[in-house]
Amino acid sequence: MTVPFASWLDDSHRDQLKELVNLAMGDGAKALSAVTQCFIQLSVPQVNQVSIQDLNKHCKFVRSDAFCCCVQEYAALGQVGWLFIAIDPKSLATYASLLDRDCVDTEDHENMLVQLAGVLVPVILPRIAKELRVSLKLGEVQPFVGLSELPSVGGNANANTNVNAVNLAFSYAVEAPIKEGELQEGKLPVLMAFDVVMRAPADMVKQLAEKFASRLDILL
Amino acid sequence: MAIPLLICDDSSMARKQVAKSLPPSWEVDITFATNGLEALAAINEGKGEMMFLDLTMPEMDGFEVLENIRKKDLKSVVIVISGDIQPQARDRVMALGALDFIKKPVSTEKLTETLEKFGLL
Numbered sequence: 536m537t538v539p540f541a542s543w544l545d546d547s548h549r550d551q552l553k554e555l556v557n558l559a560m561g562d563g564a565k566a567l568s569a570v571t572q573c574f575i576q577l578s579v580p581q582v583n584q585v586s587i588q589d590l591n592k593h594c595k596f597v598r599s600d601a602f603c604c605c606v607q608e609y610a611a612l613g614q615v616g617w618l619f620i621a622i623d624p625k626s627l628a629t630y631a632s633l634l635d636r637d638c639v640d641t642e643d644h645e646n647m648l649v650q651l652a653g654v655l656v657p658v659i660l661p662r663i664a665k666e667l668r669v670s671l672k673l674g675e676v677q678p679f680v681g682l683s684e685l686p687s688v689g690g691n692a693n694a695n696t697n698v699n700a701v702n703l704a705f706s707y708a709v710e711a712p713i714k715e716g717e718l719q720e721g722k723l724p725v726l727m728a729f730d731v732v733m734r735a736p737a738d739m740v741k742q743l744a745e746k747f748a749s750r751l752d753i754l755l
Numbered sequence: 756m757a758i759p760l761l762i763c764d765d766s767s768m769a770r771k772q773v774a775k776s777l778p779p780s781w782e783v784d785i786t787f788a789t790n791g792l793e794a795l796a797a798i799n800e801g802k803g804e805m806m807f808l809d810l811t812m813p814e815m816d817g818f819e820v821l822e823n824i825r826k827k828d829l830k831s832v833v834i835v836i837s838g839d840i841q842p843q844a845r846d847r848v849m850a851l852g853a854l855d856f857i858k859k860p861v862s863t864e865k866l867t868e869t870l871e872k873f874g875l876l
Binding site: 547553 | 813840843
């Protein structure tokens, strides 16, 4: 039986994921602010479901001046892992890196978003370098062929794994001053917007949300 | 007499988590707010003598709440509980009058330690 897509996540799951992304973004912002010496203004994360069929459409709707980053489970061509891809719609430059699944503890799914926060840093750096007119050393960022050629977007990649997948779009924007301290001087900050699409098996996403909530209970 | 305590966070899970983390012996009368505007309204109604405040929220964020408390000279002791762990965020909230900053997720131990440090327990 096919489970209606909209029913895979309820409001509670969405709230839990938003909070989890909020923490991951905080970690990412700390790393970014250390590199740029700028205060990063975080916005409230949005968690939305998009179907695999709508993924390309969703990416097309990304603002023309916004960076788009997709995070997807990669299961094809004998490789399994997480694929991170960023696209600059203006220049059509793409950046991608593969993270081996061994890096992600499937028994501890919050690692997935911790990894997400970590990987966002090299994804975001090129844009920051451009906007702030500074030179930043990039990590392992490699050229990539393009979103439409992603194996898992076409719908065939998971044929051998039979994975039901959820696509979650995390949209957020960050603002940074051109130089440290300029926020106080009333100068307009640089706006950087990101749409993050995460693709993960439906059960894993729900487990992720529930595990995160129960982990907080353990802390009490 | 129970202290009017306000917990302000846009996440339902986060609000519950803070409430569950309160020291069991602490006598408080809890009110919840989901954004800064609700928090200011609650403080005006006398429900926020003490407040645990998130920073990243819709409508009005935690920084703006602190600015409003200062500008309007409202009586509320604020401890920020946030995932925004940039040093600048901490410096900014402290400069705006927050009593302390606690990194999310908060635990009973950390909350108790903080409250004891300021003689609030």
